Amino acid sequence: MIYGIGNDICDLRRIRESIARHGDRFAQKILSDAEFNVWKARGERWPERGVSYLATRFSAKESFSKAIGLGMRMPMTWKLCEIASLPSGKPTIVLHGSLKEWFESRQLTAHISVSDETDYAASFCVVEVKQPI
Ligand SMILES: CC(C)(COP(=O)(O)OP(=O)(O)OC[C@H]1O[C@@H](n2cnc3c(N)ncnc32)[C@H](O)[C@@H]1OP(=O)(O)O)[C@@H](O)C(=O)NCCC(=O)NCCS
Helix, strand or coil: CEEEEEEEEEEHHHHHHHHHHHCHHHHHHHCCHHHHHHHHHHHHHCHHHHHHHHHHHHHHHHHHHHHCCCCCCCCCCCCCEEEEECCCCCEEEEECHHHHHHHHHCCEEEEEEEEECCCEEEEEEEEEECCCC
């Protein structure tokens, strides 16, 4: 059964400004180590792809934080919630540390979808629970 849903819209211009102002420090605050490496590789080749990558990760993490009902409150943190990609390209959520423990102890599973255009990134997350709580 559905435990929670969350969505988010993110203004790429804000992300662009934060990257311009804080550079790698902003990305390091939002991205897991694996995501940071992808961001670096994409951004070096084509800066705009770096912006959209960071914006879709930012948005997906916010959607997930809403779907689990915590918002950005412990154990939900930016870096413990990683948005990875399956070989098909489909995004998937990989959790770490205390957030992973919190999530698994409740027998939850998550589904995430992201999208972006020139000025906005958007995402939608559905969290399911195995048994009624
Ligand atoms: C959820 C959160 C990450 C979204 O922040 P944001 O990007 O600035 O704002 P958005 O426009 O994307 O989303 C805001 C909506 O998220 C929803 N929301 C807020 N807290 C939420 C939660 N714990 N779980 C699910 N959804 C939540 C609300 O519907 C809110 O809209 P509303 O204030 O008009 O009701 C942020 O509000 C948050 O972390 N909230 C919880 C912690 C907190 O600071 N609470 C303050 C009150 S004690």
